[in-house]
Amino acid sequence: MDCTFDSSDLLDQLESASFDQFDDVPFGLIVMDRSGVVTAYNRVESAQTGISPAKVLGRNFFESVGPCTNNYLVSQRYRDEPDLDETIDFIFTLRMDPTPVRLRMMAREGSERQYLAVVKRP
Amino acid sequence: MTEPSPLPDEEMQRLLQFLYVCPVGLISFSDDGTIERINPAAVNLLVAVADLRDHRNVFTMVSEAWPDLDDVVRRGGGRVGTLADNHRVRSLPGRPEQWLSLSAVCVAADANMLTISDVTSAVMAEQQLVASLSSERLAQERLAFLERSASRTAARLDEADRRHAFLLEVSDAVRDQRDPGQISQTFVTMLGWELGADRVGYARVGDEADHLIVEKVYTPPDRDPPVAGVRVDVSRATLDLVGAETVLAVEDIATDERLEGETRAQLRAFGGGSLLLAPRCADGRLARLLTVANEAPRAWTHHEVTLVEEVADRLWSTERQAAADRDNEARLASIIDTAADSIIVTDGRGVIRLANRATSTTFGYPVEELLGRSVTVLLGEELDTGRVEGGPADHGTTADSAVVRVSREVEGRRADGSTVPLELAVTEWLDSLGERWITGILRDVTLRKQQIEILARASKLEVAGQLAGGVAHDLNNLLTVIGGNLEMAEERVAELGTQTLLGRALDAVRRGVTFNNRLLSLVHDRPRNVQPLVLADRLDDVASMAQHLLGSEVSLRVVVAPDLWPVSVDPGELDSAMLNLARNGRDAIVGRGRLTIAARNVTLEAGSLPDPSAVAGQYVVLSVQDTGVGMTPDVARRATDPFFTTKAAGRGTGLGLASVAGFVHSCGGFLVIDSTPSHGTAVSLYLPRGGESAGSTEPPSGTPVSGGGRRILVVDDDELVRQTTADTVEVLGYQVVTAGDGAEAISLLQRDAGIELVLTDVVMPGVDGRELARWIETSRPEVRVVLCSGYTTVLDGDGDAHRRYLAKPYSRRQLADTLASLLGSTSGSSSGSSSPSG
Numbered sequence: 001m002d003c004t005f006d007s008s009d010l011l012d013q014l015e016s017a018s019f020d021q022f023d024d025v026p027f028g029l030i031v032m033d034r035s036g037v038v039t040a041y042n043r044v045e046s047a048q049t050g051i052s053p054a055k056v057l058g059r060n061f062f063e064s065v066g067p068c069t070n071n072y073l074v075s076q077r078y079r080d081e082p083d084l085d086e087t088i089d090f091i092f093t094l095r096m097d098p099t100p101v102r103l104r105m106m107a108r109e110g111s112e113r114q115y116l117a118v119v120k121r122p
Numbered sequence: 123m124t125e126p127s128p129l130p131d132e133e134m135q136r137l138l139q140f141l142y143v144c145p146v147g148l149i150s151f152s153d154d155g156t157i158e159r160i161n162p163a164a165v166n167l168l169v170a171v172a173d174l175r176d177h178r179n180v181f182t183m184v185s186e187a188w189p190d191l192d193d194v195v196r197r198g199g200g201r202v203g204t205l206a207d208n209h210r211v212r213s214l215p216g217r218p219e220q221w222l223s224l225s226a227v228c229v230a231a232d233a234n235m236l237t238i239s240d241v242t243s244a245v246m247a248e249q250q251l252v253a254s255l256s257s258e259r260l261a262q263e264r265l266a267f268l269e270r271s272a273s274r275t276a277a278r279l280d281e282a283d284r285r286h287a288f289l290l291e292v293s294d295a296v297r298d299q300r301d302p303g304q305i306s307q308t309f310v311t312m313l314g315w316e317l318g319a320d321r322v323g324y325a326r327v328g329d330e331a332d333h334l335i336v337e338k339v340y341t342p343p344d345r346d347p348p349v350a351g352v353r354v355d356v357s358r359a360t361l362d363l364v365g366a367e368t369v370l371a372v373e374d375i376a377t378d379e380r381l382e383g384e385t386r387a388q389l390r391a392f393g394g395g396s397l398l399l400a401p402r403c404a405d406g407r408l409a410r411l412l413t414v415a416n417e418a419p420r421a422w423t424h425h426e427v428t429l430v431e432e433v434a435d436r437l438w439s440t441e442r443q444a445a446a447d448r449d450n451e452a453r454l455a456s457i458i459d460t461a462a463d464s465i466i467v468t469d470g471r472g473v474i475r476l477a478n479r480a481t482s483t484t485f486g487y488p489v490e491e492l493l494g495r496s497v498t499v500l501l502g503e504e505l506d507t508g509r510v511e512g513g514p515a516d517h518g519t520t521a522d523s524a525v526v527r528v529s530r531e532v533e534g535r536r537a538d539g540s541t542v543p544l545e546l547a548v549t550e551w552l553d554s555l556g557e558r559w560i561t562g563i564l565r566d567v568t569l570r571k572q573q574i575e576i577l578a579r580a581s582k583l584e585v586a587g588q589l590a591g592g593v594a595h596d597l598n599n600l601l602t603v604i605g606g607n608l609e610m611a612e613e614r615v616a617e618l619g620t621q622t623l624l625g626r627a628l629d630a631v632r633r634g635v636t637f638n639n640r641l642l643s644l645v646h647d648r649p650r651n652v653q654p655l656v657l658a659d660r661l662d663d664v665a666s667m668a669q670h671l672l673g674s675e676v677s678l679r680v681v682v683a684p685d686l687w688p689v690s691v692d693p694g695e696l697d698s699a700m701l702n703l704a705r706n707g708r709d710a711i712v713g714r715g716r717l718t719i720a721a722r723n724v725t726l727e728a729g730s731l732p733d734p735s736a737v738a739g740q741y742v743v744l745s746v747q748d749t750g751v752g753m754t755p756d757v758a759r760r761a762t763d764p765f766f767t768t769k770a771a772g773r774g775t776g777l778g779l780a781s782v783a784g785f786v787h788s789c790g791g792f793l794v795i796d797s798t799p800s801h802g803t804a805v806s807l808y809l810p811r812g813g814e815s816a817g818s819t820e821p822p823s824g825t826p827v828s829g830g831g832r833r834i835l836v837v838d839d840d841e842l843v844r845q846t847t848a849d850t851v852e853v854l855g856y857q858v859v860t861a862g863d864g865a866e867a868i869s870l871l872q873r874d875a876g877i878e879l880v881l882t883d884v885v886m887p888g889v890d891g892r893e894l895a896r897w898i899e900t901s902r903p904e905v906r907v908v909l910c911s912g913y914t915t916v917l918d919g920d921g922d923a924h925r926r927y928l929a930k931p932y933s934r935r936q937l938a939d940t941l942a943s944l945l946g947s948t949s950g951s952s953s954g955s956s957s958p959s960g
Contacts, residue, residue, distance in 0.1 A: 068163075070166055071169045072217065072218050073169050093164070096138075096160060098159075100175075
């Protein structure tokens, strides 16, 4: 899939992509249903966290996969805004190691999916 | 507490999992704030109060929520335990309402933990409780008030008495209130109760006099709670109308004929269709407005109008008084805070009730931390006036409520555990309720004590100097006698064996002179024999002399770098300094050891100077290093103090290092002591690079000289010295006459025109050498003068064609040269120096 983290039409591309295409995305990508249950965990994200997709699929991302996102800056945005495309700087606490990341939160009204794109920040 | 034994891996995993899912936020960090670990809850909670873009440093991450966390950690000083507990913060503006409680804990050295808990629900519950308690209390007060009010009515008190009773009740209620705003609110509320009004307000006139701000409002309990701070725009006409009366009563705004146009609408903003308005002025302009409103038209009675007038008066004066009190307090506080001395006020039990900024500076605690604590935390004792002369303070017998007991010294304890010497003045006073208060003013006298110490040391040295100078003077006289006689004897005795004996005796005299001069160099600026010197040669001599000192237990090593720069020093002083250091090194070594004498060149750059008194430049460093017991920093600091010694009584004078330091400083250098207890000491002399060496400056060897029979007058009050000098002068081939004091010398000079030169002691009873010289200058100007003294400082200047100075004791050679140069005689000395050489 030919896209970058900052592509302006990223959400369009993701919406039109099929599940097997997500592994080609060149940055970390978590795809959830509208309740937050993980439906895809791509190769890059799995590589940068060291967690296999099998451990993650079917679990609620905000509650049990990335619990440090369960706050008004991240999970609340998905809940409150059916149409969402916002990028923020944030910290992940993977293995309790403070990891600076940039998050792009995306959702489109009426869609079954919502997306969280992740790149590490310097 | 013992360390828990390591957990099995499985349990470790479970523990980590627990920390990961723990609802309390946890951040571990080092003393500089670097974040090591952070759990998800920490991030979820901190989003309310922190900037999460900075993931590296916890201090900057929470700088808005906990600005002095770095101070908290630093003050903890690495002591394991809670550093600060329950630091409560509210979420930042624009973020969901949330309250967090942060605590900082020191877990181990350079390992700290920040814990973050959500206490929103607890804080909300507290706030609700406080609010309900306060409204509950207000309701109870209102009921009680209304009961009393009803009983006043029932008692058929007349209206004036009822107003009086009401004002008394309000005065009682505000007696303990200090905040002017709270006082106004109480007046407004109670007036509302008394009149059963729908709304009472107390407004301040805005700066532009075009609006009012209603600051305090009362509404009955069954209405919507009042909103304070509402702005009411008013026209000039409205203000003029209101300001014209003490109380303006409006039964019905809709029909009142005095009201025109916009005034009618503006007045409705005070909350009703019927009003009582009581304005109060300051400096000729409207300042406050008390408003009572009824929604329905109300015919205000004379009693009600008068009550509002009296309440407005009382409220305005009470408010102004409270504001004045506050201003005074603020002014006093600013004065107290400006004071350089620490000022502390305690109550009768010694609890600190006030402390100024200087107290915080002196003791290292923030002021807030001191309030409520016992003053013994700072002083180890209470501010007790009874401890000083005069016995316990007796207020019953003094007219003043204040009793002053001045000045004693106490020791203050700083937050960091150090102590500080303080001068304490105490005032004790009783307030109007008879409570005892104590004010302590504390002055830091650290600097003054240091100055006194320096002065004491300086005066001790001064006394020693005088003593040493006196002793040296007497010794120099003796040595002059002994040396002079020995030289003459040596010349007259032909027998070889005796000559050797006399030679040894002369050697002893010269050594005595050297010793004496060393003593003098400590206390006077003795003329010094400074000359450019090749150190390598000199150090060989020093080493061989040191070898004798050291004995068999201590080995000596000499490390001299090649191409040492020359230095300009007095060689005798250099020898003496190095031997002094060698002796100190030997004494510091217990049993076997090694002493190293080293010399090398160094170039010191500004900014990397080893001593505060040093200046940048090129130096030759001479160091003497031992493997002895070493010195503690305290001993090292005092080591160069005169009379400071750690040696057993009789073994050390305390002058050795002092004279070495004096020598180095007089050369423009400095001395550095580097010592570690039980590892030895190295003393390094930094001597500035001097002029190129001129090689040997030994005086030419003496041969008999001839004075050609010219007449010399020898003046000295010491008969022995006079006779020896006379003999020496005679041996040199001169004719000699003698005088025992200046007066005798003058009378001889008046009678004997053949005297060509006067050789005189300086210090003599009656007419001394200087006076004699002055007399000669005016009365016999052609006569040459040689002034001699054992006090080297009295010989200032280099002399001139008619006058020379000669320091005692002098050798025959020096005397001969001096006399020859002044009289221009043909002496046997071919190339002798014509100036005294000390």
